[in-house]
Amino acid sequence: MRCAFAMAILNDFLSAWMRQAFQDCCPPEDLAAIATAPAANPDFGDYQCNAAMGLARRLRQAPREIAAAAMAGAPACPAVAKLECAGPGFINITLDDQWLATQIDLMAHDFERLGVPCPGAGRTVLLDYSSPNIAKPMHIGHIRSTVIGNALDRLHRFLGYRVLADNHLGDWGTQFGILIMGYRHFADQAALASAPVEELERLYVRSYEQARADHAWMDQCRAELVKLQAGDPENHRLWQQFVDLSMGEFDRIYRRLDVAFDLTRGESFYHEQLPGLIDTLVERGLARASEGALVAFLEEEKLPPCIVRKSDGAFNYAATDVATIVSRLQEFQPDRIIYVTDERQQLHFRQIFAIARRLGIEAELAHVWFGLMRLPEGTFSTRQGNVIKLERLLDEAEARALELVRQSSPAMPPAQQREVARAVGLGAVKYADLSQNPQSLVTFSWDKALALNGNSAPYLQYAHARIRSVLDKYQERHPDIRLDSQPILLGHPLERRLALHLLRFPEAVLQAAQLYRPSILADYLYELAGHYSSFYQNLPFLKEKAGRRESRVRLCALVASVLHRGLDLLGITAPDRI
């Protein structure tokens, strides 16, 4: 039997091959679980299959015997050079050098996609991320949703999905009642003209303090919100002014972060649909009056009750979010809606999704949450005024990077130095958030957010720039050689290891998107840069004799392409010079 699998994901290819090997000695229902994995240790070959041990109990047979049977049953495969049984029953797979070289050659010729498939073709994903609140400055707590969401956006687009990135602004909540009261009583028009969002923030904090001490004030705030939601022209005018002022600042930051949305629809966009939604919920028995409010009871889902309309008649976040799902499905028919928010909203989304299911909505609904960013002294909040503004973080990052660029590239023109510093500083900040498991707690620290060495974006950018520089030198010295027709030779273990890792790029991209964890791609790139740096430091290539020299230069070029593309998928720029 010939080996006839398409090689898109190396591990899937080998897993499918192993399933064939096990076909005769494994019950059919267990076949699907058989898979390979990269070897834990280079001594064990390149890939391993651990299925024999798992089957031993079911088959009442020694795992090594099962492994031996599978190895005997394995169809011939040009990819595999050696198959060994080791330890209690591991099957160790060593790939064929020539085959690896051919795969690298194919990958290098796939200049645009580098072997990454397009599983999202024909599917639509709506991505809801960033979503800051109007009238509050963007602070470092907002960067996680923005950066993680944007990376998921780029990953899904690259995988062929039609992506609609929607910035679901908080432009319709209680804060406007508080803000309107603050504006009426404390507004400083001069400050509003010169630093609008700071002034709005000040008014909000001032009015909120008042409300905490003064019940009548709080009641008045609520009343102003109800008036706004009921269409009061004066409150609506103020609201529009607050929105416009905030959007000016948000747009400036998004441009700087290289983040773009297809839609910017705040909660207010769905405002008119809320009464109809509430009627539907009541008609279908999904919500009923309770203590003056309208509440959806979700006992079947083992979830606490969810208020969809407050006793003062105002709609809340829950109502808006359900209406948003309904509206999005009607207008765009997404196969999936992904929300990126912090951990505090887990229960909220479980409730919202439960209500959506009861309304008969079938689209896949995913909540990607991440740990709240804290300061060493605790949580920060606008109300307490202990926030670190996002722009200040970005300024600091660029300043530190600029200092470094000036030191290491003094000959570079100042304008280019600034451009490089922008990419490096911004990359460092983004990478700090993207390179770790989103669900862990994060305590903000300047040194961590702005790290320029070790496992950081600048390390990857540096590796990339070094390669570009070497490639230029090669071009100068050998302008007549057509590189892409030169054979790939994998003789040295460092070359081989690099090649093997390069071939895992498609898998890293796919996994990062499927598991909603950009950190998987970041880890992959960091390891790639590490393998490359060892290779670079320990093996000559421009000085190597012809043939091997071309092979190594081609490997370098492919590493550069993968780093550039991979960083781009994380929203990070890799300059040619650094």
Add this chain to the structure above:
RNA sequence: GUACCUGUAGCUCAAUUGGAUAGAGCAUCUGACUACGGAUCAGAAGGUUGCAGGUUCGAUUCCUGCCAGGUACGCCA
């Protein structure tokens, strides 16, 4: 009280979702300077994976119970 998350080297984080000797970075120490970019590389040292049980060939990973921290839980978003 209930639910979810976190706990791994001095510090910050990994561990291919149950695999072989738990890996990186920072900090510390030792090497590599006629180099193709030293923002680097090679190496050393650093661990009872919060604690106690259980499941099995095998547990950082799954189950149970504790401990510590975080977050949420009918009128915030």
